[in-house]
Amino acid sequence: MGHHHILSADQPSSTPPSTNTTIIDIHTHTYPPSYIDLLASRTTVPYIHRPSDGSDPRLIILSSDDDPSKPLHQRGRPIDKSYSSWAEKLSFMKTHSVSISVVSLANPWLDILPPTTALTTAQHINNDLNASCATQNAKNDPSARLYAFASLPLSATPDEIVSEIHRLPSLPNIKGIILGTTGLGAGLDDPNMDPLWAALESNSTMIFLHPHYGLPESAFGGAETIARSGHVLPLALGFPLETTIAVTRMYLSGVFDRFPRLRMLLAHSGGTLPFLAGRIQSCVEHERDFTSNGGHKQGPRREIWDVLRTNIWLDAVIYSKAGLKSAIEAAGPEGAGRLMFGTDHPFFPRVDGKEKDGEEDGGKWPSVTSNLEAIGGVGVGEEEVRGIFGGNAARVLGIEI
Template structure:
């Protein structure tokens, strides 16, 4: 069975060159600094510098994959490239550079690397177009964050995008970047440690409670970080849906929608991974590492083994589910 890591990133310096000095860029950097705090920015800068080869060079990536027994990766742009502050023209350029950059990277190892582009959440009218461009380049879908300024994923303006993604069979990878709790999380790297799982839970709740998944049941949506906090506190979601008429924007209990979503295995705890598999089902969890960042899992197969799944579940999470979701060839 092929082992597939669905959560791996690529750094694209050409995007950062394109946005540098543009109106809004300085304010974006200031907000990022306030949300993360100086200590986190300093540590993150050093960490990225040490791993720049893994983030940019195919040979380094393949060597690292071989060391932990990963046969294939789904490569997505670093979430730092979202730039949802950008105007329409610049956002289109960012997404073009992302798709072309990822396509060029994975083309160097087409039997082992597959890619995702970006879609500009701040400009809903552009999203289907950027998705189609990514697909035209041979990518498997696009990566998005949990929200854009002034817009949640339940916003009706996204309906054409969800429809196009479902129709095309593209994968939409939900990977938060930043957290709207802002300065409350600007110490001890809480902006990531706590903020990312919060954003996952909020974004998925918007998709579920608003009925997006009712209207687009064929949508292939993959949530990073095991779906954040949502899969482990579903009793409260179901209780609210049953008791509150204002919470009934979806057709049935929220917990039932986990069987329509997909989740990576990056939860950092064997017991939590077992609970995710129980809640979502063994066919809905895929191997993910967040390669090569320090908040990732350096040996995702070892983390999966530690959860003690049976052989059928192990093979499904290891690669079978990814082969099905991304329509890959099984190299076994």
């Protein structure tokens, strides 16, 4: 495929945000140097291989990347300084008129830490993120501010994890946490997660739920089938399906009944939750194990719709009007007011490598403009479009604009 037209030809062309719109990017990742070092010290997925010829390190992050038939320097993806440099992040923001980024560690976050040092490493990295934001924000440049979602030391003891949740409000640039779908190892419906949910709820911490672990390879027909199309199956499908399953398991196990004020921001517009919410609700209402005649198991007490409209916000990283319309509808009366713009930087870069060459398109990334165009063309009012671009994130995360 030689050209980019992620939005098909018959979709309306871009409605670029007007100049007085503040764009906040709530889905943007970074690997701080200390975290890169940590991955480079590992030899099993996830790990970083530093080729001896000095070329860009390779990030082998998915098990499908770790193809033993390839030499190490061809596995995974090359990671350039866009993965770790603040200057690159700010340059990317300028190119796309993003004035505020809420950065988060990319997967697999701190899920991989040795238990005994997990808490201190997490404190160190969260402090570091907060300090990097503070340094930038001290410049008082309204077009380049940084905030962050912290990461939790999930391999530490429950008390230690909870202690870190309670410490985060003391870090002024931390606006929530990013969380994977495995929790303490057994998923987000694990009852052992309850102390974490309780602490997160009591602090009104926004939980940015993000996929990483995907689906078992057999779901896609096995490793050989997956390899025929590179990362497409695990990234295009595995990621959003993982998010959908994780949140549905939380819902079915009653997490949102026990913690009705949890606040979650779902990556990739909820995976596929907005599209499937009707089917989930119907299956719950028809489930023989839950219904009163002979029902012997406790189903969720709240409707999934109520959870979507009370506990859940969605990013707008879905690359189409077809996805956005579903997300806005599922969000209920607040509609577009529960969506927030994101880029997924530094992933999905230009494939032509021309972002630095003063291109006619200003070096913009098609992965970003496709989302900008979808938001502009989705058919909601100008005020709501401005909300998705930044107003909603400002209001919900407490960011001054």
